[in-house]
Every structure is written in structure tokens, then in C-alpha cells.
Amino acid sequence: MPDARQPRKGDSVTARLWGGRFRGEPDPQIAAFTTSLPFDQRLYRADILGSIAHATMLGRSGIIAPEEAGRIVQGLREILGEVDAGLLKIEGAEDIHTFVESALRTRIGDAARRLHTARSRNDQVATDLRFYLKGEIVKIVGRTLALQQVLLALAEAHSSVIIPGYTHLQRAQPVLLSHHLLAYVWMFHRDVGRFRDAFARTDALPLGAAALAGTSYPIDPHLVADLLGFSSLCENSLDATADRDFAVEFVSAAATLMVHLSRLAGEIVLWATAEFGFVELLDAVAAGSSIMPQKKNPDAAELVRGKAGRVMGDLVTLLSILRGLPLAYNSDLQEDKEAVFDAVDSTNASLQAMGLILHGIRINKETIAARLRGGFMGATEIADDLARRGMPFRDAHELVGRIVLYAQEQGRELWELSPDEYREFSPLLDASVVEATTPAGAVARKRSHGGTAPERVQEQVQAVRGALTENLSWLASLPAVPVEREAAAPGVQPGGRAPGR
Known part of the structure; x- marks a missing residue:
């Protein structure tokens, strides 16, 4: 029986970040089933930048030696640059976290094994996804x-x-x-x-x-x-x-x-x-x-x-x-x-x-x-005119329905009926109703807030411009991410803090 205190032969650090308590290799089908690298590799930038920030903190907090933190950060910068440039292919690991740590180990050796101090993949992946989103x-x-x-x-x-x-x-x-x-x-x-x-x-x-x-x-x-x-x-x-x-x-x-x-x-x-x-x-x-x-x-x-x-x-x-x-x-x-x-x-x-x-x-x-012809789209204007002149709206609605039926049978638009024809339906109707039933006349009347009258639409245009300006200002106000600068800066310093929020 293998000695549980010794590493197993053939263990691959590029495959997974665990295994000490297991005696055998994972079943290949289960390993393929549980791997997330084919899709979570999209998080590589978030994962590497998160690791740079974490290593920086470990060094400045004295949890690991500042010199080791510096080597880790430098190695992570190199990995990020190579992946960005297409020089390093993301493959051969259980997930993106394992890939990054394994790639780091090939560059700096056992110092890479200190990167995961004080964190888990559980909080790591939650950070990656939040940063990415x-x-x-x-x-x-x-x-x-x-x-x-x-x-x-x-x-x-x-x-x-x-x-x-x-x-x-x-x-x-x-x-x-x-x-x-x-x-x-x-x-x-x-x-x-x-x-x-x-x-x-x-x-x-x-x-x-x-x-x-x-x-x-x-x-x-x-x-x-x-x-x-x-x-x-x-x-x-x-x-x-x-x-x-x-x-x-x-x-x-x-x-x-x-x-x-x-x-x-x-x-x-x-x-x-x-x-x-x-x-x-x-x-x-x-x-x-x-x-x-x-x-x-x-x-x-x-x-x-x-x-x-x-x-x-x-x-x-x-x-x-x-x-x-x-x-x-x-x-x-x-x-x-x-x-x-x-x-x-x-x-x-x-x-x-x-x-x-x-x-x-x-x-x-x-x-x-x-x-705009056909459909009798100005009918509501006639009903509204009648209601404004004292007729209950429900009665006006009924009456205008008969006017629409008449115009339809005549093959004419509402604005093509004469004032005399309108008066035959109700003495409350006069010549002004003809203009009100035209598309332009009906549109011009809709002056309520948010309506389609030209002056109301122009007010919307101005309001939209203001809303766009405010949202563009929000975008412009978002602060730069300091770790992006860290990724291009020289080695980690053991003391000090990043700029406050």
C-alpha cells in the first residue's frame, strides 16, 4: 500500500490544486466532467490581476516575505502578457485558477506555492466573476x-x-x-x-x-x-x-x-x-x-x-x-x-x-x-370635441362610431367629410373638426406631458440629451483599477498602502 505521507508518482500540478488525501487518480471521465477550464478561461485576466493584488497584500502584510511576493507578482505579470499576446495557451488544468498557479510555478518554482496563502478558490472565483462583470x-x-x-x-x-x-x-x-x-x-x-x-x-x-x-x-x-x-x-x-x-x-x-x-x-x-x-x-x-x-x-x-x-x-x-x-x-x-x-x-x-x-x-x-389614409385615426378627436362641448364621452364614442361607419361606406377619410355632413350627426360639431381629424391636426393636439405634439417631443429630446450626458458622466467618473498599473510596475514594495478609495 502506498505511503500516504509521500507524494504520489505522476501527480501533475497542472491538473488540480488538491490531492493529498486521495490514494488514486480521478476517473478520467469524472475529471473531464468536472473541469471548468474550457469556459472559465475567459476569466484569466481577472484571475491574474486578482492574484497580483492578493500577492501584493501578502507581501505588504508580512504574511509572506516581500521578496517572494515580488517574484510572484513579476511572474504573474509575465503570464498575463504572454496570454494577452497569444504566446501562452490556456490548457492542461482543472480550472483557470489551477492554470495560473501552475504556469507561475514553471516560472518561479516553489515560491508560487505561497500564492494561495489565506485564500480559497471559493472567494477567488467570486472575486474573478465580480471583477469581470x-x-x-x-x-x-x-x-x-x-x-x-x-x-x-x-x-x-x-x-x-x-x-x-x-x-x-x-x-x-x-x-x-x-x-x-x-x-x-x-x-x-x-x-x-x-x-x-x-x-x-x-x-x-x-x-x-x-x-x-x-x-x-x-x-x-x-x-x-x-x-x-x-x-x-x-x-x-x-x-x-x-x-x-x-x-x-x-x-x-x-x-x-x-x-x-x-x-x-x-x-x-x-x-x-x-x-x-x-x-x-x-x-x-x-x-x-x-x-x-x-x-x-x-x-x-x-x-x-x-x-x-x-x-x-x-x-x-x-x-x-x-x-x-x-x-x-x-x-x-x-x-x-x-x-x-x-x-x-x-x-x-x-x-x-x-x-x-x-x-x-x-x-x-x-x-x-x-x-396614413384609412384606419380613421382621427376619430378620437371628434369624440373629444363632443365631450368638451358637453356630451358625455360614452355617448360621443357611440356617435363617432356611426360617423366612421358613414365615412367607410362613402369611401372617404374623416377629414374629407364636409362641416355640413358633420352637423347632420350633431349640431355640436363645426368646421374645426375637419382639421382636427387630419394626421397633423391630431398630432398637434396631443400636448399632454409625454405626448406626441411637436413641442412635447422636443421637450423629450432635451430630456434625453440630459439623461445621456449624466450617464456618460457616470462612465467617465469610474476610477481606474490600480492593479492594472501594478501589472506594469516594478516589483512589490514591502510597506505602504495603495491609494485610498
Whole structure:
């Protein structure tokens, strides 16, 4: 029987960070089943920077010798540079943490074995994921703001265009195209707010919680937080390692954003049909058919619409993983990353695609103007006039229904009926009702807050500009991450602190 006190022959430090209490090798199928490196390698930058901050803290706190801390940090810098440059392939390890430590050991020898002092993979991976998501939130917010700017520019370029507004996909009331586009700008504004909220709750450092109970070493988590750009610490070590609320919030915000993108994409698909003809897409953002030579399909918009379902599924995946999960860390949490990464990728790609689709979209003003005929979209204006002149609205509604039926039978628009014809239905109606039923007249009347009257839409434009400026200022105010500078600086110094938050 092998001596349990001696290392086993053939043990590979590149495979895993554990094994002393095991007598045999893991079953190859189980090892393949439990490895996370194929997907968590995406966290390599967060993991290496987190390790640089941790090693810096260990050296400055006197937990390991400053000279060893310096060697560790220098080795980690080299690994980061080589992976960034594509010179070092991430492979041959159980997970990204194991890969980094193994690569470090090949460079600096046994000093690398001190890197994991006072931490666990449990608090390490929670730190990696939070650090990574903070960066992705910043990217997504930036791309959402860029899309809002595209929509705003489109709205201002077509500020006088009136389109049919729809309910139940039936023509309802006329609205300004700019008003319609600004509805999406406001949706995306709320999305930015959700991501900013998620950022605030992601911005807490779990490193220092160790496996679950904290550590007996005299660590300085505030220093690590400073170096990694976290504004606060997680307050409970159990919660720090087991919490994935921040990931749920991120994917929830992403799913809501994707729903909004899917609604916009769905309208573009609809508006680009011959039946609507409101818009024409650039050839560069459309696709053809393998059998029908005449086709020009809005594939990119359709895919944006379809990818919303993926991100909604990612949210359900995360919630299902967390449901009923006992404290603290469990390997179930390994499954969080693929859902998070898929949400990141789908959302970023969809934002970029939608920006390209809208940049060159052509508004067919003549077709839109023709679609303003039919549908009797000024009918509500007649009912409102009657109500203002004393008739109960329900009675006015009934009366205007008969006027619509009359105009339909005559094959005429409401604005084509004469004042005398209107007076035959009610003496309360006069010549002013004719102008009120035109698309321009109906739009001009909608002066309530947030309405489609030109002056109200112009107020929205100004409000949108203010909101964009505030969100851009938030992005610009985010502090640089000190450890990024540490990654390019000379060796670790044994004393001192990083700049305070």
C-alpha cells in the first residue's frame, strides 16, 4: 500500500490544486466532467490581476516575505502578457485558477506555492466573476448609450414625419416617428439604470472570505479592494462565497435589455415588409435566399429578436442553480459562468448589430404618408370635441362610431367629410373638426406631458440629451483599477498602502 505521507508518482500540478488525501487518480471521465477550464478561461485576466493584488497584500502584510511576493507578482505579470499576446495557451488544468498557479510555478518554482496563502478558490472565483462583470457592465452601458444616440439622431433627422400608431397591430392614432423612436430611447435609459444598479451591488470584494469562514491570517482586504478597484467589502464570509445575486441581477438586466431590443427588432422586421414598407435596410445588414433570387431578408434583426430568448433562458438557468442551494459554496455554482458568459456575448453582439442596422436605415416617407389614409385615426378627436362641448364621452364614442361607419361606406377619410355632413350627426360639431381629424391636426393636439405634439417631443429630446450626458458622466467618473498599473510596475514594495478609495 502506498505511503500516504509521500507524494504520489505522476501527480501533475497542472491538473488540480488538491490531492493529498486521495490514494488514486480521478476517473478520467469524472475529471473531464468536472473541469471548468474550457469556459472559465475567459476569466484569466481577472484571475491574474486578482492574484497580483492578493500577492501584493501578502507581501505588504508580512504574511509572506516581500521578496517572494515580488517574484510572484513579476511572474504573474509575465503570464498575463504572454496570454494577452497569444504566446501562452490556456490548457492542461482543472480550472483557470489551477492554470495560473501552475504556469507561475514553471516560472518561479516553489515560491508560487505561497500564492494561495489565506485564500480559497471559493472567494477567488467570486472575486474573478465580480471583477469581470464590472468590466462587462461598463461595456454594455457604453454600447447602450451609443444606440440611444443613434436613435436620437434618427428621431431628430425625421422630426416632422408622422406615422400610424398602432394598438393590436391595427392603426389607432397618428404619432410622430420621432416620438415612436424616443419610446425606445427611454426603454434603453431604464436599462442603463438597471445596469448601474447591478454595478453598485457587484462592486464589493469577497476575497478574504477564504473557503467560507474567513481566515486566521492578518490579511488586509481593504488594500486588495483598493488595488482591484472595489468600493466595499462583502460583509459576511459565508454570503461572500455563496452569493450570486450580482450575477442574477446582471443577467436580469441583460434579459430586460434584450426584450427591448427584440421589440425594436420586431418592428424593423415588420416595417421592412412590402405590406408596411416604412423602412428599407442597407444591403450590408440584410441577407438573401438560397432559392428565391428576389429576397432581401432582415436576418440580423430577426436574430436580435431570437437571441432575447437565449438570455431569458440564461436568467432561468441561474435562478434554477441557486434555488434551494445550501450555504456556502457548492460546485453547482460552477454552472453559473456559461449562463453569464452567454448573456454577455448575446447582449453585446445584439447591441452592436442593432446599431449597424439603424445607422443606414432609410425612412420611406412617401409610403408612410400613404399609410396614413384609412384606419380613421382621427376619430378620437371628434369624440373629444363632443365631450368638451358637453356630451358625455360614452355617448360621443357611440356617435363617432356611426360617423366612421358613414365615412367607410362613402369611401372617404374623416377629414374629407364636409362641416355640413358633420352637423347632420350633431349640431355640436363645426368646421374645426375637419382639421382636427387630419394626421397633423391630431398630432398637434396631443400636448399632454409625454405626448406626441411637436413641442412635447422636443421637450423629450432635451430630456434625453440630459439623461445621456449624466450617464456618460457616470462612465467617465469610474476610477481606474490600480492593479492594472501594478501589472506594469516594478516589483512589490514591502510597506505602504495603495491609494485610498
